[in-house]
Amino acid sequence: MTAPAVHGATLDLLRARLASVITGRPDAIELLLVGVLSGGHVLIEDVPGVGKTTLARSLARCFDVTCTRVQFTPDLLPSDILGAQVLDPRDGTFRFHRGPIFTSVLLADEINRASPRTQSALLEAMNEGSVSVDGTTHALPQPFFVLATQNPIESQGTFPLPDAQLDRFVLRLSVGYPSAEHELAMLYARQRVDPIDGLQPVADGAALRALQTAVRDVLVREPVARYLLRVVAATRAHADLATGASPRAALAYFRACQARALLSGRAHVTPDDVQALAAPVLAHRVMLTPQARYGGTTADRLVVAAVKALEVPV
Numbered sequence: 533m534t535a536p537a538v539h540g541a542t543l544d545l546l547r548a549r550l551a552s553v554i555t556g557r558p559d560a561i562e563l564l565l566v567g568v569l570s571g572g573h574v575l576i577e578d579v580p581g582v583g584k585t586t587l588a589r590s591l592a593r594c595f596d597v598t599c600t601r602v603q604f605t606p607d608l609l610p611s612d613i614l615g616a617q618v619l620d621p622r623d624g625t626f627r628f629h630r631g632p633i634f635t636s637v638l639l640a641d642e643i644n645r646a647s648p649r650t651q652s653a654l655l656e657a658m659n660e661g662s663v664s665v666d667g668t669t670h671a672l673p674q675p676f677f678v679l680a681t682q683n684p685i686e687s688q689g690t691f692p693l694p695d696a697q698l699d700r701f702v703l704r705l706s707v708g709y710p711s712a713e714h715e716l717a718m719l720y721a722r723q724r725v726d727p728i729d730g731l732q733p734v735a736d737g738a739a740l741r742a743l744q745t746a747v748r749d750v751l752v753r754e755p756v757a758r759y760l761l762r763v764v765a766a767t768r769a770h771a772d773l774a775t776g777a778s779p780r781a782a783l784a785y786f787r788a789c790q791a792r793a794l795l796s797g798r799a800h801v802t803p804d805d806v807q808a809l810a811a812p813v814l815a816h817r818v819m820l821t822p823q824a825r826y827g828g829t830t831a832d833r834l835v836v837a838a839v840k841a842l843e844v845p846v
Contacts, residue, residue: 539742539743539746539794540797542734542735542739542743543565543743543794543795545734546565546594546734546735547561547562547565549590549594549731549732549734550564550565550587550590550591550594552727552731553586553587553590553727553728553731554583554586554587554590554707555710555714555717555718555721556710556711556713556714556717557583557707557708557710560587560705560706560707560708561587562792562795563703563705563812564576564587564588564591564679564705565591565791565795566702566703566788566791566792566795566809566812567677567701567702567703567705567788567791568591568677568740569743569744569747569791569794569795570702570744570747570784570787570788570790570791571675571677571702571744571747571787572677572701572702572703572784572787572788573658573677573678573679573680573700573701573702574588574677574678574679574680574701574702574703574704574705575643575680575681575682575693575698575701575703575704575705575816576588576679576680576681576682576704576705576706576707577681577682577683577684577704577705577706578683578684578706578707578708579683579684579685580683582706582707582708582709582710583707584681584707585639585641585681586728587707588639588679588681589601589639589728590728590731591637591679592637592639592679593728593731593732593733594731594733594734594735595636595637595733595734595735595736595737595739595740596733596735596736596737597635597636597637597673597675597736597737597740598635598636598637598673599635599636599637599638599639600632600633600635600637600638600639601639601641602632602638602639602640602641603641603642604640604641604642604643604644604645604646604650605642605645605646606645606646606647606691608646608647608650609649609650610649610650610652610653611631612631612632612650613631613632613633613650613653613654614631614633614653614657614663614665615628615629615630615631615633615634615663615665615670616628616629616631616665617629617665617666628665628668628670630670633654633657633663633672634670634672634673635672635673635676636673636674636675636676636677636737637676637677637679638657638676638677638678638679639679639680639681640654640678640679640680640681641680641681642681642682642683643680643681643682643693644682644683644690644691644692644693645690645691646691647691648691648694651691651693651694651697652694652696652697654678654697654700655696655697655700657672657676657678658678658700658701659700661674661676673737674737674741675737675740675741675744678701680701695775695817695819698816698817699778699780699781699817701816702784702787702788702813703784703788703809703812703813703816704812704815704816705812743794746794747787747790747791747794748787748790750790750791750793750794750798750799750800750801751799751800751801752786752789752790752800752801753800753801755845755846756789756801756802756803756806756845757786758845759803759806759842759844759845760782760785760786760789760806761782762842763785763806763810763814763838763839763842764776764777764781764782764785764814766838766839766841766842767814767818767834767835767838770834770838771821772820772821772823772824772829772834773818773819773820773821773824773831773834774819774820774821775818775819776818777814777817777818778817781813781814781817784813785806785809785810785813785814788809788812788813789801789805789806789809792805792808792809793805803844803845806839807839807844810835810836810838810839811832811835811836814835815830815831815832815834815835816831818831818834818835819831820834
């Protein structure tokens with residue numbers, strides 16, 4: 533049997549569990565699963581109250597792995613996340629006290645409220661799966677991924693994520709407002725209890741790692757891979773973009789397309805995967821020119837326009 537057939541039941545159940553908590557947003561659920569199955573980290577960006585934290589918490593509950601939530605604030609220090617050397621009064625020696633980052637799922641709530649110094653403390657963990665404290669490197673549990681949330685419209689008391697930090701997130705997604713019917717269903721679903729409290733794990737850490745391994749086995753034919761690279765190159769040559777997507781972005785794009793194919797029940801990537809993931813994977817990694825920024829356009833629109841201008845391989 534192919535990998536999609538073997539893992540199909542698990543993925544369907546995972547979608548159903550998440551949809552029972554976040555109603556009417558299958559697109560956001562799909563993107564979140566793409567990010568996690570590709571082995572990357574996900575940034576959930578939207579206005580307050582639309583379910584960013586709920587979506588992240590629901591996913592963490594669906595996997596029987598350790599999960600830690602950290603509320604990012606301006607006074608949060610790197611040691612509050614990574615841990616620190618603590619003096620043991622019994623024998624006068626220093627021992628490393630592990631911080632909340634030693635978990636499988638780190639929910640970084642309102643990540644842009646922490647200072648740049650604290651934000652940068654996550655870079656090694658997100659890229660290498662380890663943290664270094666006082667010259668000693670400590671491996672993090674596997675699997676490990678960060679689900680971060682931020683509010684894009686509030687600037688008071690926030691620090692924009694630096695480009696190096698944004699580049700570590702495989703994709704960025706938004707939840708958006710529900711339809712009237714789905715919002716009504718949400719009111720009644722939460723009339724007495726919170727649905728997230730009743731969520732049961734769908735898979736354990738070993739099953740999640742198996743899914744991530746299966747993603748890497750999804751076939752990407754050379755014409756599709758070259759199409760993907762043309763999309764990346766288009767962001768570097770665009771007149772309204774001061775900075776295009778990096779080679780790291782191309783690799784994340786490649787892996788995300790494999791994950792989307794697996795979620796769709798296919799053993800190969802198609803041009804549709806490349807087109808659908810262009811904005812979620814690339815838009816937060818590019819930088820607009822001042823003229824484009826003040827002209828009212830967005831990175832998402834420019835990336836989508838760049839994709840539409842390219843010839844699609846048959």
